[in-house]
Amino acid sequence: MKDMLVRLIELPEVSELEKKLQEKEKIVFRRAIAPEKHLVSEWVMEQFGTYWQSEVEVAFSRQPVSCWIAHRGNQILGFACYESTARNFFGPTGTLESERGKGIGKVLLIKSLESLREMGYVYAIVGGVGPAEFYEKAVGAKSIEGSETSIYQHLLRKS
DSSP states (O other), rough: OOOEEOTTTTTOOOOHHHHHHHHHHEEEEOOOGGGGHHHHHHHHHHHHHHHHHHHHHHHHHHHHHHOOEEEEEEEEEEEEEEEESTTTTTEEEEOGGGGGSSSHHHHHHHHHHHHHHHTSSSEEESSSOOHHHHHHHHHOOEEEETTSSSSTOOOOOOO
């Protein structure tokens, strides 16, 4: 999987989509806070596995927390982290399978990228991309040639 590059200067506007999801679906988008670490971490572990759980826990060690969440009441629907594995990296991110296709992932992505822009970055890296078409369409991301060998290449694996 390749890394992708996103230009942060002119990100798409998502306030209308966020408002629509809030009104129609009762979804709240916000930055996670420290007391929720165990809940978000456990949810990510259950939905996406231990590697992403580790990255989420790093996001909670930052101030402010570098993890955005989407939830309806007490049910977590999705999350997105930045600056977990490396500086200026977006990810991991995921949406509950039953909630996909509504735009939740797009809102979380753009909220996270806006956070990176607020930190002073002009470009961001999406590491080890799976759904490249999603990133291309949502934020105009471009594949980084030669990035098949990435930060994850020597990742320790449970045997």
